[in-house]
Each structure stands twice: as structure tokens, then as C-alpha cells.
Amino acid sequence: MSAAQASGSTPIRAIDVIRKKRDGGELTLAEIESLVNGYTRGEIPDYQVSAWLMATLLKGMTRAETAALTDTMLRSGEVLDFSDLAARKVDKHSTGGVGDKTSLVLAPLAAAGGLIVPMISGRGLGHTGGTLDKLEAIPGFKVGIPVAQFRKILETIGCCMIGQTAEIAPADRKLYALRDVTGTVESPFLICASIMSKKLAEGVDGLVLDVKTGSGAFMKHEEQAELLAELMVETGERMGKRVVALITDMDQPIGHKVGNALEVDEVLEILRGNGPSDLRQLCLELAAWMFQLGGVSDGLAEGRKIAAQLIDSGRGLEKFREMVELQGGDLSVIDHPAKLPRASGSQEILSPAKGYVAAIESETIGIAGVILGGGRERKEDSVDPSVGIVLYKKVGDAVGHGEPLATLYYNSESRAARARPLIEQSYRISEAPPASRRPLVLRVIQGSGGN
Amino acid sequence: MSAAQASGSTPIRAIDVIRKKRDGGELTLAEIESLVNGYTRGEIPDYQVSAWLMATLLKGMTRAETAALTDTMLRSGEVLDFSDLAARKVDKHSTGGVGDKTSLVLAPLAAAGGLIVPMISGRGLGHTGGTLDKLEAIPGFKVGIPVAQFRKILETIGCCMIGQTAEIAPADRKLYALRDVTGTVESPFLICASIMSKKLAEGVDGLVLDVKTGSGAFMKHEEQAELLAELMVETGERMGKRVVALITDMDQPIGHKVGNALEVDEVLEILRGNGPSDLRQLCLELAAWMFQLGGVSDGLAEGRKIAAQLIDSGRGLEKFREMVELQGGDLSVIDHPAKLPRASGSQEILSPAKGYVAAIESETIGIAGVILGGGRERKEDSVDPSVGIVLYKKVGDAVGHGEPLATLYYNSESRAARARPLIEQSYRISEAPPASRRPLVLRVIQGSGGN
Numbered sequence: 001m002s003a004a005q006a007s008g009s010t011p012i013r014a015i016d017v018i019r020k021k022r023d024g025g026e027l028t029l030a031e032i033e034s035l036v037n038g039y040t041r042g043e044i045p046d047y048q049v050s051a052w053l054m055a056t057l058l059k060g061m062t063r064a065e066t067a068a069l070t071d072t073m074l075r076s077g078e079v080l081d082f083s084d085l086a087a088r089k090v091d092k093h094s095t096g097g098v099g100d101k102t103s104l105v106l107a108p109l110a111a112a113g114g115l116i117v118p119m120i121s122g123r124g125l126g127h128t129g130g131t132l133d134k135l136e137a138i139p140g141f142k143v144g145i146p147v148a149q150f151r152k153i154l155e156t157i158g159c160c161m162i163g164q165t166a167e168i169a170p171a172d173r174k175l176y177a178l179r180d181v182t183g184t185v186e187s188p189f190l191i192c193a194s195i196m197s198k199k200l201a202e203g204v205d206g207l208v209l210d211v212k213t214g215s216g217a218f219m220k221h222e223e224q225a226e227l228l229a230e231l232m233v234e235t236g237e238r239m240g241k242r243v244v245a246l247i248t249d250m251d252q253p254i255g256h257k258v259g260n261a262l263e264v265d266e267v268l269e270i271l272r273g274n275g276p277s278d279l280r281q282l283c284l285e286l287a288a289w290m291f292q293l294g295g296v297s298d299g300l301a302e303g304r305k306i307a308a309q310l311i312d313s314g315r316g317l318e319k320f321r322e323m324v325e326l327q328g329g330d331l332s333v334i335d336h337p338a339k340l341p342r343a344s345g346s347q348e349i350l351s352p353a354k355g356y357v358a359a360i361e362s363e364t365i366g367i368a369g370v371i372l373g374g375g376r377e378r379k380e381d382s383v384d385p386s387v388g389i390v391l392y393k394k395v396g397d398a399v400g401h402g403e404p405l406a407t408l409y410y411n412s413e414s415r416a417a418r419a420r421p422l423i424e425q426s427y428r429i430s431e432a433p434p435a436s437r438r439p440l441v442l443r444v445i446q447g448s449g450g451n
Numbered sequence: 452m453s454a455a456q457a458s459g460s461t462p463i464r465a466i467d468v469i470r471k472k473r474d475g476g477e478l479t480l481a482e483i484e485s486l487v488n489g490y491t492r493g494e495i496p497d498y499q500v501s502a503w504l505m506a507t508l509l510k511g512m513t514r515a516e517t518a519a520l521t522d523t524m525l526r527s528g529e530v531l532d533f534s535d536l537a538a539r540k541v542d543k544h545s546t547g548g549v550g551d552k553t554s555l556v557l558a559p560l561a562a563a564g565g566l567i568v569p570m571i572s573g574r575g576l577g578h579t580g581g582t583l584d585k586l587e588a589i590p591g592f593k594v595g596i597p598v599a600q601f602r603k604i605l606e607t608i609g610c611c612m613i614g615q616t617a618e619i620a621p622a623d624r625k626l627y628a629l630r631d632v633t634g635t636v637e638s639p640f641l642i643c644a645s646i647m648s649k650k651l652a653e654g655v656d657g658l659v660l661d662v663k664t665g666s667g668a669f670m671k672h673e674e675q676a677e678l679l680a681e682l683m684v685e686t687g688e689r690m691g692k693r694v695v696a697l698i699t700d701m702d703q704p705i706g707h708k709v710g711n712a713l714e715v716d717e718v719l720e721i722l723r724g725n726g727p728s729d730l731r732q733l734c735l736e737l738a739a740w741m742f743q744l745g746g747v748s749d750g751l752a753e754g755r756k757i758a759a760q761l762i763d764s765g766r767g768l769e770k771f772r773e774m775v776e777l778q779g780g781d782l783s784v785i786d787h788p789a790k791l792p793r794a795s796g797s798q799e800i801l802s803p804a805k806g807y808v809a810a811i812e813s814e815t816i817g818i819a820g821v822i823l824g825g826g827r828e829r830k831e832d833s834v835d836p837s838v839g840i841v842l843y844k845k846v847g848d849a850v851g852h853g854e855p856l857a858t859l860y861y862n863s864e865s866r867a868a869r870a871r872p873l874i875e876q877s878y879r880i881s882e883a884p885p886a887s888r889r890p891l892v893l894r895v896i897q898g899s900g901g902n
Contacts, residue, residue: 018634022505047497051633054473054505182502183469 014038014048021055029068036072040171046178053175053184061189066231067238069189073197074239076171080147080203082118085155088294089116092286093199094210095191095228096128097217098366099253099391101263102210103131103161105270105283106290108319111158112310113287115294118154118202119161120168124375124383127216127366129263132163133375137260137341137385141329157322168201188224192231196239206242206293208286209233213442214251216362222247222442229445237447242293247443248282252360252395255279259374259388259409261340268337271317278394282440284308341386343409347416349423354401357393358430365389365426368419372410387411389423396434465489465499473506480519487523491622497629504626504635512640517682518689520640524648525690527622531598531654533569536606539745540567543737544650545661546642546679547579548668549817550704550842552714553661554582554612556721556734557741559770562609563761564738566745569605569653570612571619575826575834578667578817580714583614584826588711588792588836592780608773620648639675643682647690657693657744659737660684664893665702667813673698673893680896688898693744698894699733703811703846706730710825710839710860712791719788722768729845729891735759736892792837794860798867800874805852808844809881816840819873823861838862840874847885 012034021027035052038044061069082089092106107117121131121143132143143163145153153160164173172194179185199207209232212218213225229245236243255276257266269275270283287310288303290296297303310316321334333339369375373384390407393399405427410416463485472478486503489495512520533540543557558568572582572594583594594614596604604611615624623645630636650658660683663669664676680696687694706727708717720726721734738761739754741747748754761767772785784790820826824835841858844850856878861867 015632015634018505022508022634045497047501047629048633050498051501051505051635054469054502055509055634057473058506058509178498181466182499183466183473183506184502 014044014052018048018052018055021052021059024059026062027065027068029072032065032068033072036069036171036175037076040076040174049175050178050182050184053179053182053190056190057184057187063231063234066189066192067235069193070196070200070235071239073169073171073175073193074200077169077201078147078167079201080118080168082116082151082154082203085116087114087116087158088206089118089202089204090206090208090290090294091117091119091199091202091204092208092210092290093195095195095212095218096125097212097250097254098128098362098369099255099258099263100129100212101134101255101267102279102283102286104134104264104267104320105316106286107159107161108271108323109283109287109307109310109316110290110294112315112319113291113296113306115158115290115296116154117159118150118204119159120164120198120202121161122164124370126218127363127370127375129258129260129366129369129375131161133383133385134260134263135161136383137264138324138333139330139341141324142327145327153326157319157326159319159323160327161323164198169197172197186218188228188231191228192235196232196235200236200239200241204241206290207236208289208293209243209245210286211245211247212250213247214249214362215359216253216366217250226443226445233445233447243447244289244293245445246285246289246441247445249438249440249442250362251438253362253365253391254282256391256394257388258365258369258391259372260383260385261342262388262390262409264333265337265340268317268334271311271320273311278440285441343386343388343411345410345413345416347408347410347420348404349406349408349420350402351393351399351405351427351429352401353429355399355429355431356433357395357397357399357427358434359428360391360395361426364422365391368422368426371419371422372408372415373412384411393427395437398433399429465495465503469499469503469506472503472510475510477513478516478519480523483516483519484523487520487622487626488527491527491625500626501629501633501635504630504633504641507641508635508638514682514685517640517643518686520644521647521651521686522690524620524622524626524644525651528620528652529598529618530652531569531619533567533602533605533654536567538565538567538609539657540569540653540655541657541659541741541745542568542570542650542653542655543659543661543741544646546646546663546669547576548663548701548705549579549813549820550706550709550714551580551663552585552706552718553730553734553737555585555715555718556767557737558610558612559722559774560734560738560758560761560767561741561745563766563770564742564747564757566609566741566747567605568610569601569655570610571615571649571653572612573615575821577669578814578821578826579669580709580711580817580820580826582612584834584836585711585714586612587834588715589775589784590781590792592775593778596778604774604777608770608777610770610774611778612774615649619652623648637669639679639682642679643686647683647686651687651690651692655692657741658687659740659744660694660696661737662696662698663701664698665700665813666810667704667817668701677894677896684896684898694898695740695744696896697736697740697892698896700889700891700893701813702889704813704816704842705733707842707845708839709816709820709842710823711834711836712793713839713841713860715784716788716791719768719785722762722771724762733891794837794839794862796861796864796867798859798861798871799855800857800859800871801853802844802850802856802878802880803852804880806850806880806882807884808846808848808850808878809885810879811842811846812877815873815877816842819870819877822870822873823859823866824863835862844878847888849884850880
């Protein structure tokens with residue numbers, strides 16, 4: 001009992017909330033609201049919230065606390081409402097990987113299948129790429145679109161891909177910036193609240209979560225990914241949404257291309273019915289779940305078939321073209337991908353031995369991409385859309401001595417010199433073929449809602 | 452591996468230090484120095500340090516880390532050097548209790564015994580009283596004395612009691628203020644570094660630590676107190692000092708009086724050879740250890756005898772008088788304690804039953820004292836020297852129905868109304884006498900240095 005408590009005053013004090021979490025207690029909704037709303041309004045200082053964040057990271061949260069935090073962050077800003085639009089609103093979110101360009105395929109594909117996809121995405125984070133950075137590799141493409149225009153585009157073509165607006169979940173923006181500099185990013189509870197508060201603010205009915213695990217993911221271990229997936233599914237269901245989470249493999253980059261313009265090029269390959277099989281398979285799987293949650297298909301097999309047909313018929317690519325047009329992008333790159341920004345220099349990386357690709361350290365590949373200029377080493381850095389890495393060999397592939405493993409595209413010799421050894425290090429060549437690899441989709445986590 | 456690390460830059464980043472501690476790693480001296488010195492210079496923001504403090508509280512520190520932190524904080528400011536003074540420099544520090552006024556007895560007593568006592572003390576903290584607040588109950592007594600004058604007084608009479616100066620351990624002052632508002636006060640490692648950095652900056656050869664445990668202490672459990680005591684003894688020894696820690700009982704207030712002027716009055720009683728036996732015993736014990744560490748006595752029994760003789764001969768009181776005089780205090784209160792500040796109102800608290808005092812909830816008594824105005828509810832509050840509580844009955848005493856347990860001295864009816872029920876609640880009366888009570892000194896913890 002403190003003197004202040006003994007004196008009979010009862011407002012919730014930040015220090016008491018911090019202490020309660022520090023000591024392993026379960027916070028009430030009122031306590032969480034008091035802290036988060038006080039912080040968002042600028043009444044509670046950074047240093048108290050960072051102490052609470054660290055206590056939360058180390059002590060964890062119950063499911064009820066996680067839902068309360070998500071709800072508080074969601075309600076800190078505008079919650080979009082597209083209930084006047086007849087079609088189901090379904091989105092997809094990935095926890096971040098290397099070479100993960102599925103969002104650019106899925107938004108138009110799902111819209112072509114009759115869903116509405118109000119997708120609000122982020123920039124590159126750490127070693128992983130960002131959907132907004134990829135979209136901006138298309139000359140003229142605008143991601144900073146006001147909500148009214150966002151709605152208009154959704155009404156017109158069914159999909160629109162934008163960046164977070166100032167009105168949506170301002171508590172998350174402020175908390176995320178603080179977590180980033182205080183070592184408190186990695187809590188599954190805080191990650192869940194951050195992702196779900198933003199995604200539920202989009203006004204969706206259903207949400208497909210791609211929770212990545214492996215060397216290129218934030219969640220290196222499958223159990224961490226499963227915990228996060230369970231938290232997000234349960235939190236979404238508590239809020240009346242249909243949510244499914246796929247735990248997917250991120251032990252090597254997805255597809256062959258890493259880098260903003262290179263990834264747009266690979267998206268166009270997929271939408272033309274070509275492209276790497278792992279990327280195509282992941283897109284079909286995620287699209288099938290979007291169709292399932294959105295009531296477009298009955299069963300996953302049917303959903304996969306619909307998705308494949310939308311690709312083969314060219315309707316997915318057509319929807320992508322409509323989206324690029326309405327968002328101000330240069331349409332000519334769609335038919336002539338060679339018009340996408342191109343780096344001036346390139347270097348091949350050759351295999352030091354004959355054998356098989358046993359592993360690719362994906363995080364290192366991601367960091368090499370950042371160093372080339374494809375991501376940000378510091379927040380204020382600008383992104384070079386043209387640079388990146390093309391991987392010719394993936395895990396399990398046979399490779400001859402001196403055969404090219406990858407090509408590095410760059411605009412700065414010094415950056416190339418820093419990135420090259422990382423790519424070399426990331427490949428592990430073995431004499432024998434690697435043991436059987438794990439499947440692309442490791443597990444599917446659904447709520448009890450019977451989706 | 453982050454992009455910054457991969458790029459070959461090597462300065463220690465605060466975020467990496469936070470993450471390492473968060474993940475349970477052992478920090479190097481260089482990492483601790485980087486963080487603490489960067490913070491003290493204003494280069495590292497509060498919010499990063501508070502995240503590190505919370506991670507430290509929850510993950511702990513090794514002995515080497517604790518010593519490194521203490522050393523870094525110590526060297527953040529001026530380290531006093533009294534090595535030119537021939538006599539041994541020995542201080543005593545208490546972790547804080549209710550009614551603990553031993554410092555005011557011990558500084559003059561040890562100086563009268565030939566030691567030099569360069570005592571730098573603090574203000575009331577939470578429910579516990581502060582030595583500076585007690586000294587200031589003597590009209591005119593100055594605790595804000597420059598180092599040059601501090602040295603002069605020590606040379607002249609052997610003891611001087613002042614508040615922390617801006618030059619001593621500035622890192623601790625800044626860290627303590629942050630800990631206070633971020634729920635990170637309670638870490639034994641951080642407490643150790645805070646106490647020891649300040650005490651070792653006093654330039655002492657030896658240090659007697661009174662580590663309190665029980666209902667009125669910060670460390671409620673004996674094991675917590677033992678851990679803190681061990682940490683402080685080991686840290687002090689690593690730095691070449693003679694350190695001993697006494698774990699002492701704080702399950703009831705020490706002596707009969709709680710409140711600044713009331714406690715000065717009780718100090719004078721002790722120095723006249725009267726006063727409560729528990730307080731006298733604790734003073735003799737602590738003084739004996741000071742004499743032991745300072746080489747004045749050979750063995751504790753001799754030390755206790757010397758201390759008792761210094762009281763009985765009046766030499767302790769005489770030294771107290773000299774100190775009050777040189778620090779600007781009103782000497783008349785020494786011979787006429789009734790001239791100390793007196794509260795205008797008083798209320799007796801009567802026993803609700805016949806029986807025995809089974810327990811006194813000391814923290815509640817301490818909080819009642821704060822509410823009466825004897826401590827600070829907010830940092831900016833001023834302290835009323837005259838208010839307080841006199842306890843007539845202590846644990847084990849027999850009491851009749853309606854017999855006075857305590858008297859409350861106050862200057863504000865509303866404060867008295869808030870404090871009174873706390874004092875009533877803090878007394879537990881039982882029919883039978885309580886079981887045997889634990890001794891005043893529970894354990895003595897010494898280093899391996901052979902003190």
C-alpha cells in the first residue's frame with residue numbers, strides 16, 4: 001500500500017500498471033486503456049511505457065489481456081466500415097519474409113474472384129521487404145491515398161493497396177516506434193496486438209494470416225510462430241472475425257527474386273501463369289483460404305482451382321492492371337517488365353563446389369538486399385527500387401563447381417562489396433542432397449468458430 | 452545479425468545492450484559503461500534506459516555486472532579522498548526503516564571513538580524516514596554543505612552529515628529518478644549499485660550496512676535482504692573496502708518515536724543514556740561494527756563496551772553538540788528538547804481490547820507518518836518536522852482495554868483523520884502473548900576479506 005492509495009484517490013496510475021505487469025499480474029481492460037490511451041494522448045511519457053513494454057515482453061500476457069490491448073489500439077483511431085459494400089471483405093497479412101511478394105498477387109486475384117480486399121500494408125522492416133516499397137517500384141504508383149479514394153477504388157475494382165493512414169490505430173504507430181528502439185518488438189503478444197489492431201481497423205470480415213517461420217522469419221522457431229498464430233486467430237475471433245493462420249516455411253527466400261522491382265517482375269510472371277513453383281503454390285494456397293473465408297468457394301480444393309483459373313484466364317493480371325491504373329502507376333511496365341527500374345551493375349556469384357544446395361540463410365540474404373539499398377539501414381534512408389538479388393539455385397538443387405548460384409544487382413560498388421560476402425556465406429553446399437524438406441505450409445490454425 | 456552489424460560498424464548500441472540483457476546475457480563492463488555514461492551525458496534517452504532497467508530487474512545481474520555497474524556509477528562523478536586524514540574513515544548505511552534514527556546517534560558516537568564519519572545521507576523515501584529530514588528538524592541545521600566545508604568539519608570534529616552533492620555519482624541521481632517512476636526500484640542489483648556507488652564515493656575505508664527486513668522494510672523477506680547484503684558486501688570487497696552487513700529486524704518501528712523532531716528527541720534520549728532498549732541495542736551493535744572495521748576495537752564485545760562508555764560519559768552527546776554547532780543548528784534544543792518543533796494537535800489511540808500486542812504493521816505506521824506530513828506524498832511536498840507518532844506499546848507488551856497504544860501529533864485535522872485509522876489498523880492485539888520474537892540482529896554477512 002502506497003501513501004497515495006491510502007489517501008483514497010483512485011485514478012489508475014501508470015506506475016501501478018507497470019508494477020502489476022512486472023510482478024506477473026493480469027491487467028484489466030481499464031488498466032490497459034488507461035496506459036495506452038494516456039500514451040497516445042501524450043499524457044504518459046515514453047519511459048514509463050517502455051518499462052511496461054519490457055515487462056510485458058518478459059512476463060507475457062493472457063489471451064484476455066491480448067484482446068484488450070488489441071481492442072484498445074484498434075479503437076485509438078478510425079475503424080473503416082465497408083459494410084455497405086455487398087461483397088465479403090477479406091484481407092491477407094504476412095508476418096514478413098524474404099522475397100515474399102504474395103500480397104501483390106493476392107489482392108488482385110481475390111478481387112478478381114469477387115472479394116473486396118482493402119489492403120493496408122507496411123514498409124520494409126529489418127531484413128524483410130515491404131509491400132509498399134515493392135509497389136512503389138512501379139513508376140508513379142501511389143500508396144498514400146486518402147480513405148475516401150480508397151473506398152472509391154474498392155467499390156470500382158474490389159482491391160486497393162495503400163499505406164497506413166494517420167487515422168488508423170495511432171496507438172500502434174506510436175507504440176511500434178517505441179518498441180523498435182527499446183528491444184520490445186519480439187513479444188508475440190505485442191506483435192499480435194499490433195497486427196490485429198491495424199487489420200481489424202480495415203473493416204474486414206475475414207483475414208488470412210501467413211505466419212512465417214524459419215531462418216528468414218522473425219519467428220525462427222515453429223513454436224513461436226504457432227503461439228503468435230494462435231494469439232491472432234483467437235483475438236480475431238473474440239472480435240467476431242473469421243480468421244485463419246497458415247504457418248509457412250521461411251527457411252529460404254520465396255521465389256527467385258529479392259528486391260523491389262525484381263519482385264514486381266516475379267509477381268507479373270506468376271500472374272501470367274509462369275514463375276517459380278513455390279511462389280505459385282503459396283499464392284494458390286493463400287487465395288484458396290481467402291475464398292474459403294469469403295464464402296466464394298466450398299472447400300480448399302475448389303478455392304485453389306478458382307485461383308488457378310483466375311491466373312490462367314488472365315483475369316488476375318487484368319485486375320492488377322486496373323489497380324495500377326487507378327493508383328497512378330505506369331501501365332507500360334505490366335506488358336514490358338524491362339521498363340521497371342534496373343540497376344546499373346551486376347555480379348554473378350558462383351558455386352565454390354560441386355554438390356547440392358543444403359541451405360540458404362534467408363535472413364542474411366535479406367540483409368544483403370538491405371545493404372544493396374533495397375531496404376533501409378536507418379529509418380530516414382530512401383529505398384533503391386532497382387537493386388536486389390536473383391537466386392538461381394534453391395534448397396535441394398544440384399549445382400556444378402563454378403556454376404552461378406545467384407546474381408547481385410547494384411548501383412554502388414561499395415554496397416556490392418559489402419553485400420557479396422553475405423550472399424556467398426548464406427549458401428551452404430553439401431556433397432549429398434539434403435534430407436527431405438518440410439512442406440511450404442506447415443500447419444493451419446483455425447479458431448473454434450467453424451470457419 | 453542486423454544490417455548495421457553486417458556493415459562492420461562496431462560502436463556499442465543501446466538497443467543491443469537492452470536486447471542482450473532482455474535475453475538473459477551477461478553484460479560486459481564496456482557495455483554497461485556505454486549505456487550508463489551515455490545516459491548520464493544525455494546521449495541515450497530515458498525510454499531506452501527504462502527498458503534496460505526493467506530487463507535488469509526481471510533478469511538479474513551477475514556479481515561481475517553488479518560490480519561493473521557500481522564502479523561505472525561511482526566514477527560518473529567526484530570520488531572524495533580523505534586519505535590525508537590519519538584516522539580510519541568508516542560510515543554506516545541503512546536500507547531504510549520506520550523510526551530508524553540510528554545514523555544521528557552513530558555519526559557522533561563513532562567520531563567520539565576516534566573514527567572519521569563522512570556521512571552522506573538521503574531524504575525520506577516512500578514510507579521510510581530520511582536522515583536529512585530528521586536533521587533539519589533541528590532549527591538552522593544545514594545539510595547542503597560544500598565539499599570543502601565538509602572536509603573542514605571532518606578534520607575538526609570527525610563527523611559531518613550532509614545531503615548528496617551534485618558532484619557525487621550523478622549517474623545514480625539520474626538513474627534513481629528514472630527507476631522511481633518506472634517500477635524498477637526493487638531490484639537488489641540496482642539497489643546495491645545505487646547505495647554502494649554513493650557510499651564508496653565518500654572515500655571511506657570501511658562501511659557497516661544495516662539491511663532491514665520485515666513489514667516496515669523495503670525487503671519484506673529475509674532472503675531478499677540477505678541477497679542484497681551479500682551483493683553489497685561482495686561489491687564493496689571487490690573495490691578493496693572493508694564491508695559488513697547486518698540483517699536486522701524491521702517488523703516493528705525502531706524505538707518509540709516516528710516523525711522528524713520526535714526522532715531527534717529520541718536520539719537525544721539515547722545519547723543521554725536513556726531511551727528505548729531496542730534502539731540503544733541496535734546503536735551499540737552498529738557502533739561496535741564500525742569500531743571493528745575501523746580498527747578501534749578488537750572484537751565486538753570490546754566495541755560494544757566502548758560505545759556504551761562513550762554514551763555514559765556524555766562524549767557522544769558532546770560530539771553531537773559540536774556537529775550541530777558547526778552545521779549551523781540551534782544548540783538550545785540539545786539541552787531543551789521541548790524547543791524542537793511541536794505539533795499543535797494530538798490524539799490518543801486506545802487499545803480496543805485487553806491482551807498483548809501481537810504485531811505492528813510498520814509500513815502502515817510509516818505511511819501514516821507520511822500522511823501526517825512527516826514525509827512526502829509527492830516529490831515537491833515540503834516536510835512538517837513537528838508531526839508524528841509516539842508508540843507506547845511494542846510487540847509483546849501487555850495492554851489493557853482502553854489503554855493508550857499510541858499518540859498521534861498533527862497540524863491538520865484532515866490529515867489526522869486519514870492517518871488515524873491506519874495506526875489503528877496497524878496494531879494487532881491478541882489474547883495470548885506472541886510466540887518468541889526474532890532477535891534484533893538476524894544475521895551478519897561478511898566478505899572473505901577477513902574483517
